Structure formats: structure tokens, C-alpha cells
Amino acid sequence: MKKITKIEQNRDYTGKKKIRVAAYCRVSTASDEQLVSLENQKVHYEHYIKANGDWEYAGIYFDKGITGTKKDKRDGLLSLIADCECGRIDLVITKSISRFCRNTTDCLELVRKLLDLGVHIIFEKENLNTGSMESELMLSILSGLAENESVSISENEKWSVRKRFQNGTFIISYPPYGYHNEDGAMVILPDQAEIIREIFASALSGKGTGAIADDLNTRAVPAKKGGKWTSATIWGIIRNEKYTGDALFQKTYTDDSFNRHKNYGDQDQYLVQGHHEAIISHEVYEKANAVMKQRGREKGISDQTEKYHNRYGFSAKIKCGECGSNYKRRINYKPSGSEIAWCCSRHIENAAECSMKYILDDRIKAAFLTMMNKLIFGQKLILKPLANSLKGQNDNSRFEKINELEKKLEKNIEQRQVLTNLVASGYLDPALFNEESNELSRQAELLRDEKENLIYFIGGDMSRTEELKKLIKFVSKSEMLTQYDDELFLSYVERITVLSRKELVFELKCGLKLRERLVK
Structure with missing residues (x-):
């Protein structure tokens, strides 16, 4: 006898496919302050996308330390376009046209390319959705304005600053x-x-x-x-x-x-x-x-x-563990030949004040290679736990406060821009302009100080996280190292502390401190 089982209707199913939404963010420099601003944008968009029941979160794409006028140097943007071409994204959200592209030709080219792929873009600041546009006229006008925005603001600001230089009122x-x-x-x-x-x-x-x-x-x-x-x-x-x-x-x-x-x-x-x-x-x-x-x-x-102190990779990077002084490069001449060494500067001046003797350049380099090879071999045991411990340390309440301060700073810049335009057009008395402009400058300074204090608390962990990501990326793809390279050392090491002639500590930019022995 046949057995029939009834499968109940899924009443939550609407038959409507969710829209896969990604966000694109960009900051123009790679400083700690801009890094925090970028993290702000990423947190905002992740929450914004996930809060919409009709949307499916498709990721955040970002570029840091890159100018908006150079499309071909923006890896995050190129990666976004590549994923759109692979059919992984239906909609892109970005803060403004100027964040997306400041070049009219590039902007229109990218928009058309994504439209051909069935991908629309929402520009939040301009309240513009390319999916609902009947023509490209508005986008062309707005992107043209965005292209000229930096030049206009920059020139007006330069004019204002030069005027204050000339009349001695610059603060x-x-x-x-x-x-x-x-x-x-x-x-x-x-x-x-x-x-x-x-x-x-x-x-x-x-x-x-x-x-x-x-x-x-x-x-x-x-x-x-x-x-x-x-x-x-x-x-x-x-x-x-x-x-x-x-x-x-x-x-x-x-x-x-x-x-x-x-x-x-x-x-x-x-x-x-x-x-x-x-x-x-x-x-x-x-x-x-x-x-x-x-x-x-x-x-x-x-x-x-x-x-002078940057002529060698180790210059200004080696500290004495006994007195805290910098190590200096020296050449020791012996009957068997010369050898490069590094010695504590205080010991050089007065051996009675610091007993730390010189260490050989070749041995430091060998210790660095050993340390890096250990990381390449044991990355899962050393680096992955550190990466996990750094996750989730960002304080969302501080991010919200920084966002609020950034909005106030943007408004301050707009107010100064209006003043500059008025005085340049002859509608505002120069004396009143100087008074109002200086007051806005003082307000901006207070806002920046408050913002810097917040960044100070969270910027350190974020910087270490970024450095750790770079290190993990390198060691995960690298073979065992056989030759020392100054560029590699400078990329990952903050400083070396010499504990003795037999042992030193490598302090990495990601926050790790690793001891290594100096082998003869």
C-alpha cells in the first residue's frame, strides 16, 4: 500500500527573490583617522543592508589611501565590478558620486557597464537611483559637478588661505x-x-x-x-x-x-x-x-x-634593552677582514653607563629570517589566534560619535565655503569674513580634537588588525625564506629590542613580540 505524507505549506515563503546588495566605500588617505572613517562607513552599510528584509547582504567593497580621480588604481572598485560581472550582485549602494568617481567619463562608463549587467547604483547623498532613471542627463550633470567639486573647493580654499597669509590673520x-x-x-x-x-x-x-x-x-x-x-x-x-x-x-x-x-x-x-x-x-x-x-x-x-638614519633597514629600528638608546651601525676591522656590527650609542659614548656590547649585522638578519620562517610554518598557531582576539574590539558607540562629529565638520566646511564665495563675489566685508572664518576655524579645531581623542582609543587596534591582515596574507602565500630583504623587514617590523648578545625581541607592527636567539 502506498504511503503518502503531507508537507505543510511554507506560509513565510513569498516567492520573491531577495536583492543582493553590496556597498562601496572609499577614503582618500591611509591615515589612522581615515581608517576609522572607513570602518564607520563599513559598519553603517552592513547594518543598513541587513535591516532591509527584501535585501540580501552581498558584502562591502572599499579602497583606502586612493584618490577618486584614478579609477584604475582602485582595487576595491575593480573587485566590485568583477563580482557584478559574475552575477553575484544586483544593487550597489555608495555615499555619493564623488566617493564613487570624480571623473565624468569614468562615472558614466561604469554606470553604463553595470546597467548592461542589470546592476543598479544608489547614490545616497544625491538621492539618485540609476535603476529609475529615464536618461543619463541628471547623472551626467551631477558627476560633472562631482568632478569639479574638488577643484572648486580647493581653489576657493587656497584663495581664502592666501588672503589670510597676506593680511596676517591666518591661524x-x-x-x-x-x-x-x-x-x-x-x-x-x-x-x-x-x-x-x-x-x-x-x-x-x-x-x-x-x-x-x-x-x-x-x-x-x-x-x-x-x-x-x-x-x-x-x-x-x-x-x-x-x-x-x-x-x-x-x-x-x-x-x-x-x-x-x-x-x-x-x-x-x-x-x-x-x-x-x-x-x-x-x-x-x-x-x-x-x-x-x-x-x-x-x-x-x-x-x-x-x-642618514634611513640609509639602512635597521637604522633607528634597534633599541638597547638595558638603557633604551638607539643602536648605531659600525664597521669592525680585524686581521681576517671587516664586519658590520650594531652597537648601543650610549655604550659607544661611555661603556660605564651601558654594558651592552655590539651584535653582528649578519646574525640579526639570520634571526629575522628564522622568525619569519616560523610564522610561515606555524601561522595557524601564532597569527590566527591573534586575529581572532582582535575581532570585535571596535566600539560601535564611538563610531557613531565619530560619524556625528564628521557631519559637523562637513557642515563647518560648507559654511566656510559659503563665506569664501561671498567675500570673493564682493558681497561680504573682508573684516567680517576674517572674524567669521576664524571662529569657524576654532570650532573645527575643537571638533577635530574631540574626534582625534576617539580615534586614539580605537585607531591602534584597527591599525594592528590591518597590519596583521597584511602579514597573514604574506606568510600564507610565501615559501620558506632563504635571503634577507630590507623592504620585507621594514614592511612588518616596528623595532628590535636587544636583550643580550644572544637574544633579541622583534616587535611587529601587528602587535606581536617574538623572541629570537642570535646564532653564531
Whole structure:
């Protein structure tokens, strides 16, 4: 006898296929601040897509540190298009046309290509859906505006800044160490000013920038934002004319392709003498710089060449575990031949203050290869657990606050743009423009400070996560290494701490600290 089983109707089934939706995000630089902004966008779109019952989440595609004017260099966008071609996506959401493309030709080309594949795009800011458009006229107009948006804003902002350079009303929003802003004016911080005077005095006495930095770090003198002193920081202070009370504006400039350049006379510069109270005299400033330039000439360094401490992969990367000083490169001459070694700078100056003796360059390189090969061989045991521990550390409430601050900053920029347009057209009195513009600049500074504080808490973990992803990607595809490479070392190692002549610690950019023995 036949057995019949009734299968109940699925009353939840509507017969309607869900739309597979992906999002595209982009930020223009790879800084910690922009990295957090990118993470904000990713969190927003993931929640937004999953909250729609008719949509199926198809992923987030993103680019960081890439300009919107160069489509061929945006791997995330190209990957999105490739998945659309493979039929994995039905709809794409992006913040605005300018985030998607700032080139009219590229924008229309991509939109047409996706429309041919049956994929529509929603531009949130412009409230535009390519699936409901009867013609390309509106998109062409909007993308044309987006293409010119950066140029227009940039030129107007440059005009505004130059005007403030010329009339001496420009506010230095981020004063150097030794000063702080008070009602738009640079005011001396007495404790920090004493450190500045000490740095110049040390330079005049013949001390090198590395030695000055090491001395300040040993005494636990906090640098700007509580960081560590470096040779480059000291060199930057000695070269900074602001400590004389003067201010030289437009040391750098942005070209028509939005690339930043050092100004070697390509653009006008503006020197404002007596801009603020001086910490050191012009005479001390000029003598200290003359001493530094002479030291540079003796070592074959010029202002426009690679800095001395970056000539070798290990330079400024090796720290003494006993006294905390930097290691310096030395060549030991022996009857059997010469050998490259690295030695603690304090031990070189006075062996009684640090007992750490030199270590050979070849042995450090061999230890690095051993460490990397261990990671290649045991990545699942070492790197994967660290990756899992870093997941989910992002604080959504902080992201929401950062989003709120970014919106306020965007509004601030729009208000300044309106002011610039009004004064440029002659509708606003220049004196009133300066007053309103400076007030908006102060508000923007407060908003940026609040945003930076939030980024400080979450940016570290995110940066380490990104570095860890890069390392995992490398070791998962790499064969065992047989030869040392400076570029590889600099890509993954933050510093080396020497514990003894037999053991050191590699501190990786992803946060891992791995001990290795120095084998003879």
C-alpha cells in the first residue's frame, strides 16, 4: 500500500527573490583617522543592508589611501565590478558620486557597464537611483559637478588661505611643541619652552639629533601628544622658524592633481615676522642650523637627500634593552677582514653607563629570517589566534560619535565655503569674513580634537588588525625564506629590542613580540 505524507505549506515563503546588495566605500588617505572613517562607513552599510528584509547582504567593497580621480588604481572598485560581472550582485549602494568617481567619463562608463549587467547604483547623498532613471542627463550633470567639486573647493580654499597669509590673520591650527592656541593666537607653554631652549643649546654644543632625542627619552620627557622623541623630531624643531617668533607660510602646496609637494620656490611663500612671541633668538636659530648643516655635510647629507638614519633597514629600528638608546651601525676591522656590527650609542659614548656590547649585522638578519620562517610554518598557531582576539574590539558607540562629529565638520566646511564665495563675489566685508572664518576655524579645531581623542582609543587596534591582515596574507602565500630583504623587514617590523648578545625581541607592527636567539 502506498504511503503518502503531507508537507505543510511554507506560509513565510513569498516567492520573491531577495536583492543582493553590496556597498562601496572609499577614503582618500591611509591615515589612522581615515581608517576609522572607513570602518564607520563599513559598519553603517552592513547594518543598513541587513535591516532591509527584501535585501540580501552581498558584502562591502572599499579602497583606502586612493584618490577618486584614478579609477584604475582602485582595487576595491575593480573587485566590485568583477563580482557584478559574475552575477553575484544586483544593487550597489555608495555615499555619493564623488566617493564613487570624480571623473565624468569614468562615472558614466561604469554606470553604463553595470546597467548592461542589470546592476543598479544608489547614490545616497544625491538621492539618485540609476535603476529609475529615464536618461543619463541628471547623472551626467551631477558627476560633472562631482568632478569639479574638488577643484572648486580647493581653489576657493587656497584663495581664502592666501588672503589670510597676506593680511596676517591666518591661524595656525596645530602649533608646534612649545606653543598652544589661545583665542586664535600662539601662546608659549613655559615648561615646553624650556625643553626647546635645551634642544637648541645641545645642538650648539655639538650634540647630534639622535643623542638629544635619546637624552630626552631617558629622562622620560614627553614629546608632543605624549609620544617618544626621535632624531627626525629634533631635526624638525631645529629647522622650525616659528621658535624665533616668525611664521613662514606655504612651505608645501597641492598641485592640480591633488598631490602634495614641498615648496622649493614653485609657489609664493609668506614670511610673517613677529607673528607671535619667540622662544629663542634669530641668532641662536641660525647658529644651530649652521651646526646641523655642517654635520650633514660631513656625513654626506643634504636637505633634499634621504636622511642618514634611513640609509639602512635597521637604522633607528634597534633599541638597547638595558638603557633604551638607539643602536648605531659600525664597521669592525680585524686581521681576517671587516664586519658590520650594531652597537648601543650610549655604550659607544661611555661603556660605564651601558654594558651592552655590539651584535653582528649578519646574525640579526639570520634571526629575522628564522622568525619569519616560523610564522610561515606555524601561522595557524601564532597569527590566527591573534586575529581572532582582535575581532570585535571596535566600539560601535564611538563610531557613531565619530560619524556625528564628521557631519559637523562637513557642515563647518560648507559654511566656510559659503563665506569664501561671498567675500570673493564682493558681497561680504573682508573684516567680517576674517572674524567669521576664524571662529569657524576654532570650532573645527575643537571638533577635530574631540574626534582625534576617539580615534586614539580605537585607531591602534584597527591599525594592528590591518597590519596583521597584511602579514597573514604574506606568510600564507610565501615559501620558506632563504635571503634577507630590507623592504620585507621594514614592511612588518616596528623595532628590535636587544636583550643580550644572544637574544633579541622583534616587535611587529601587528602587535606581536617574538623572541629570537642570535646564532653564531
